[in-house]
Amino acid sequence: MLKRTITKALTAGLAAAAFSASALAAEDSIKVGFVYVSPIGDAGWTYQHDQGRKAMEEALGDKVTTQYVENVPEGADAERVIQQLASGGADLVFTTSFGYMNPTIKVAKRFPDTAFEHATGYKRADNVGTYMPRLYEGRYLAGMVAGAKTETNKLGFVAAFPIPEVIRAINAFTRGARAVNPEVAVNVIWINAWYDPSKARQAAETLMDQGADVVTHHTDSHAVVQAAAERDKFAIAYHSDMSKYGGESHLTAVVHEWGDFYTKRAREVLNGEWSSRNVWGGIASGMVDIAAFSDAVPEGVRGKVEKAREAIVSGELHPFAGPVVAKDGTEKAAKGEALSDDELLRMDYYVQGVASKLPQQ
Known part of the structure; x- marks a missing residue:
């Protein structure tokens, strides 16, 4: 509904x-x-x-x-x-x-x-x-980092509510990860809350139990980052740099200014x-960016991400440039095209690479 x-x-x-x-x-x-x-x-x-x-x-x-x-x-x-x-x-x-x-x-x-x-x-x-x-721009870059770092090819995403804003974030993260590692799969757990550190922590722990070695979140606390650090897994924070809570586990963050x-x-x-x-x-306006990388992110990965960042700013790279294919195989944007702002605002499907099912509203 x-x-x-x-x-x-x-x-x-x-x-x-x-x-x-x-x-x-x-x-x-x-x-x-x-x-x-x-x-x-x-x-x-x-x-x-x-x-x-x-x-x-x-x-x-x-x-x-x-x-x-x-x-x-x-x-x-x-x-x-x-x-x-x-x-x-x-x-x-x-x-x-x-x-x-x-x-x-x-x-x-x-x-x-x-x-x-x-x-x-x-x-x-x-x-x-x-x-x-345009948080999806930062999410795409963060996905590239996660896709390059994972050894299990399983990534975890703790999400708040199944609205277009959050679905876009999951899809952009997935597309970024698969741009550097086509074998990646992203599992999602919805906690139906913007701020509930206990639920966010539990969700992160469940995702790591399922094999995710890099986790991220679209929730307003550092619980996911802290949980990853305690398990010696990797985390990518959201909203702000949370390295103080993640130590060596904190790879980077998608930040808003x-x-x-x-x-x-x-x-x-x-x-x-x-x-x-x-x-x-978006990134070009200074409203979105990616935080400093930790020492755990190799120089080669940093270079690829920075190049992609510059391409987003210049308009050469769109995180939802075609082909964009939904999980059910439906083509949403053909090669040479990109999803329009209107289509992004209405996004209600997972792209290929997201392993979980989208909750029915």
Whole structure:
């Protein structure tokens, strides 16, 4: 049901990207609120967003005052917190989790003079913009590292929810791995939570019990990396560099950088230039990248990954360039073509190389 709802709503969401609200009035200083789905901690999705908030404060100085609320569940609690920030005088509110989408839209209707930015969603309005990283670019590179390092040809992926964002990540990781090692198979375990360290750890341990010698995750904690280190297996982190938890097991990480984007959007509100639009930034924009390699990654592998990174930035390499073949054998993109943004946003299938079954919604 969830994927059908997402697919149905995407048409309206993509159409909304074409129109924008009239710019808000310029201000001498503004208040900016942030809503976080998990504790800030010192690594992970929320940590990276908070680093972006701090970078924005440093860039704009006394022209901006920020407030954040962490560990906010998706749903009714999110709507309450977003409303509190808006009613408290926030000129701009960033809501940083997929499940905040409908609460953001609801609150935005009540506060038409406040600008809202929702991360990873697809619903927009006159005063609601959306933003998302092209994380699949970093995932492809990370897959290359994993495919080159595995000795069992089994990789493990701990995933949050079966929505297009996460499915894209799994598929890009798989395609990157098979680009350097066609024998690789990726097993996936869904924990149905963005932040649940206990479930993430258990899933990682199960994947390693099944033979995976390199694991990664699309969840907001360092549990998977830590579990791999304890088993003397390898891990590739997500959201931020987690080498402090993985030691020699931490090969690299797919990282997000939000500072430039947050500063830009806040400056637009200050100058009365903000308008609703969809932003989807990748490696070239600085929103996504791959972290430093550990000593366990051979120089030859590093060179291949860096070359692929440069090709992605230049546009010569697309992680979903054809042939793209689904697990059931259906061709999704022919040789010489690439999946469009619209097709990427609707992705609801595994590519060849993913060993697990996709949950039915």
